[in-house]
Amino acid sequence: MRKFNCPSCGADVTFRSAQSVYAVCAHCQSMVVRTDVDVKSIGVMAALPDDMSPLQLGSGGEFEGQPFTLIGRLKIGWRDGLWNEWHLLMADGRRGWIGEAQGSFSISFELEGALPRDVEATLVHCHALLTSGKAAAEARPGFKVQLGSTTLRAVDIKLATCLGSEGELPFAAPKGRRTVAIDCIGRQGEFATLDHDGREAHAYVGRYLEWDAFRFSNLRPLEGW
Amino acid sequence: MGDQPSILPSAEPPPPRTPGRPRTFACPNCGGPVTLRAVGQSITATCSQCSSVIDVADENLRIVEAAHSAMQDAEIPIGARARLKDIEWEVVGYMRRSDGPGDFRWTEYLLFNPYHGYRFLAEEYDHWTLVKMLNRDVPSAGSEGWIDANGRSYQFFGKGFARTTYVAGEFFWRASTSDVTAVTDYIAPPYRLMVEKNDEEIIVSEGEYLDARVVAAAFKLPLPIPSSFSAGVSQVNPHKQSLAVIAAAVAVATLVQIVSLAMSANALVSLQTYDLTAANKGKTLASKAFRLDKEGNIEIETISYLTNNWLELDMELVNTDTNRAFPVFQALEHYSGYDSDGSWEEGANSTSSLLPPVPPGTYQLLLEPDAGVFSKPSSPAQRVIISVRHGVPVWSNYLIAMALLLVVPAFGLLRRSMFEKSRWEKGGVAE
Numbered sequence: 001m002r003k004f005n006c007p008s009c010g011a012d013v014t015f016r017s018a019q020s021v022y023a024v025c026a027h028c029q030s031m032v033v034r035t036d037v038d039v040k041s042i043g044v045m046a047a048l049p050d051d052m053s054p055l056q057l058g059s060g061g062e063f064e065g066q067p068f069t070l071i072g073r074l075k076i077g078w079r080d081g082l083w084n085e086w087h088l089l090m091a092d093g094r095r096g097w098i099g100e101a102q103g104s105f106s107i108s109f110e111l112e113g114a115l116p117r118d119v120e121a122t123l124v125h126c127h128a129l130l131t132s133g134k135a136a137a138e139a140r141p142g143f144k145v146q147l148g149s150t151t152l153r154a155v156d157i158k159l160a161t162c163l164g165s166e167g168e169l170p171f172a173a174p175k176g177r178r179t180v181a182i183d184c185i186g187r188q189g190e191f192a193t194l195d196h197d198g199r200e201a202h203a204y205v206g207r208y209l210e211w212d213a214f215r216f217s218n219l220r221p222l223e224g225w
Numbered sequence: 226m227g228d229q230p231s232i233l234p235s236a237e238p239p240p241p242r243t244p245g246r247p248r249t250f251a252c253p254n255c256g257g258p259v260t261l262r263a264v265g266q267s268i269t270a271t272c273s274q275c276s277s278v279i280d281v282a283d284e285n286l287r288i289v290e291a292a293h294s295a296m297q298d299a300e301i302p303i304g305a306r307a308r309l310k311d312i313e314w315e316v317v318g319y320m321r322r323s324d325g326p327g328d329f330r331w332t333e334y335l336l337f338n339p340y341h342g343y344r345f346l347a348e349e350y351d352h353w354t355l356v357k358m359l360n361r362d363v364p365s366a367g368s369e370g371w372i373d374a375n376g377r378s379y380q381f382f383g384k385g386f387a388r389t390t391y392v393a394g395e396f397f398w399r400a401s402t403s404d405v406t407a408v409t410d411y412i413a414p415p416y417r418l419m420v421e422k423n424d425e426e427i428i429v430s431e432g433e434y435l436d437a438r439v440v441a442a443a444f445k446l447p448l449p450i451p452s453s454f455s456a457g458v459s460q461v462n463p464h465k466q467s468l469a470v471i472a473a474a475v476a477v478a479t480l481v482q483i484v485s486l487a488m489s490a491n492a493l494v495s496l497q498t499y500d501l502t503a504a505n506k507g508k509t510l511a512s513k514a515f516r517l518d519k520e521g522n523i524e525i526e527t528i529s530y531l532t533n534n535w536l537e538l539d540m541e542l543v544n545t546d547t548n549r550a551f552p553v554f555q556a557l558e559h560y561s562g563y564d565s566d567g568s569w570e571e572g573a574n575s576t577s578s579l580l581p582p583v584p585p586g587t588y589q590l591l592l593e594p595d596a597g598v599f600s601k602p603s604s605p606a607q608r609v610i611i612s613v614r615h616g617v618p619v620w621s622n623y624l625i626a627m628a629l630l631l632v633v634p635a636f637g638l639l640r641r642s643m644f645e646k647s648r649w650e651k652g653g654v655a656e
Binding site: 050053056102104142152156220224 | 244263265282337363
């Protein structure tokens with residue numbers, strides 16, 4: 001854990017993961033980027049729109065027998081809705097994401113190594129979404145995706161816009177950052193999301209899990225529940 | 226520490242979020258209070274006062290559809306809570322939906338729990354189904370055969386369109402009364418698989434049939450209970466084939482019958498031949514006395530070969546010890562001949578009567594005959610042979626019992642197939 005003073009307001013900004021480069025100051029919402037020895041502010045994030053999510057930074061959970069902590073969050077919007085991407089740090093240092101959308105929870109980890117060529121090609125087809133707001137005809141959901149040993153099917157393609165962030169993140173996520181996000185599902189609940197921010201493509205692979213399976217702790221109180 | 230990753234939540238806990246709570250705002254159309262329960266997930270909400278549909282995806286609260294129709298009350302009000310399948314749910318919205326032609330209508334309630342997400346509670350003609358989105362790829366979804374999904378084998382049930390005719394409350398998609406989706410249904414009672422397809426996505430959901438009484442108790446509402454003649458689409462057929470019970474009853478009855486056959490004496494206690502003439506008319510004839518050592522039933526069989534004639538015997542079986550009489554009346558007739566259709570025959574040359582068990586004792590059979598031949602004094606004597614049997618095995622009770630026992634499974638089968646007929650009337654492919 002490394003602690004810095006926020007260059008904007010002087011409050012403590014903590015980096016709990018050594019790999020986190022970006023963090024949002026909890027006090028003044030400045031997005032802070034960590035250089036080798038220091039931090040600098042790269043702008044102020046908007047306050048995140050509220051929701052009824054029971055999760056918060058610092059919530060703990062379990063996946064495959066290993067504990068994790070939620071250290072960051074992206075609030076994403078698309079034409080027809082909003083969702084949360086919680087950034088998590090596993091006890092062994094791996095970092096992943098919990099997608100919280102429409103009451104479903106997915107957990108995924110970035111696929112290591114180069115993306116399969118057809119996935120790259122698909123993302124290129126979808127690239128048009130980023131610029132013109134319309135994807136190429138080839139980029140209709142329904143196609144199959146082979147990622148590692150799992151076969152999945154693309155079920156939706158969205159233009160996702162970052163509405164804000166908090167905590168620690170592996171990349172800068174300013175408000176308005178746009179990506180193409182392709183969600184894929186498998187027969188046994190496998191989950192993957194492919195995304196492209198205009199410069200780089202990433203694939204995250206994991207699965208859908210029920211609320212109880214995460215054994216969450218340190219949850220945010222919810223009035224009436 | 227240094228560059229080692231660490232999880233130390235207690236060392237520097239991030240500031241806790243403020244508690245989550247429903248959000249209230251003023252309706253941009255009428256100013257009435259609108260409560261948003263699934264904050265951050267709901268995209269549209271309707272005002273409970275003016276029923277305008279409001280876009281709540283961002284702060285601007287745009288009116289999507291102003292006061293689109295008169296408020297319609299649902300059986301379960303928005304905000305009601307119930308524990309179903311061990312999870313507490315709150316009703317946050319409901320939709321009225323119908324098939325393409327509008328012949329078949331149903332209601333879908335949207336249930337919300339901030340931890341467990343969403344469920345749909347569908348009500349069609351008082352039958353209830355709790356539905357969950359699957360988040361599973363079902364490759365053959367939409368085909369018309371058997372398909373496998375979520376570890377179950379599903380039978381194709383029907384295909385058609387679902388049109389949303391009314392919305393109230395909040396939804397995590399842009400619910401509107403112009404929504405039309407193609408729906409394919411599969412069943413594996415009590416489970417049901419629904420595949421909804423529109424231009425943009427395929428949503429596969431799995432439902433489980435719920436007893437209306439369970440739903441009523443969970444919501445503490447007096448919901449109507451469906452008639453036992455109307456089947457829910459994925460309701461388990463309640464008319465079980467109770468063949469085991471019937472088979473046991475048949476076995477017991479057969480055993481009883483075998484034992485009673487083995488125990489019946491079936492003894493010929495009297496056999497007497499009478500040659501009856503006009504002289505016997507109005508007279509009483511008596512058989513030889515015979516002894517019955519134990520209680521038992523009596524069968525009296527009379528044989529007489531009649532040629533186009535009739536015979537009536539007014540009989541009494543009399544216990545000569547007690548003078549108790551058991552009356553028996555027998556009538557015989559037999560006619561035959563030829564006509565344009567060939568030979569014909571009517572009646573019979575023998576008859577028998579069964580008397581219920583009589584007590585032991587000495588008996589005589591008294592008879593007073595009358596016959597067609599008695600009207601002609603010149604007619605030859607009519608021979609009549611009367612035999613009396615004691616302790617006769619009886620099949621009729623057994624046969625009646627068998628018939629009744631078979632009625633039960635036959636009726637059950639009928640009810641079962643009527644139930645299936647009622648179920649499948651709702652299925653099929655809509656053009």
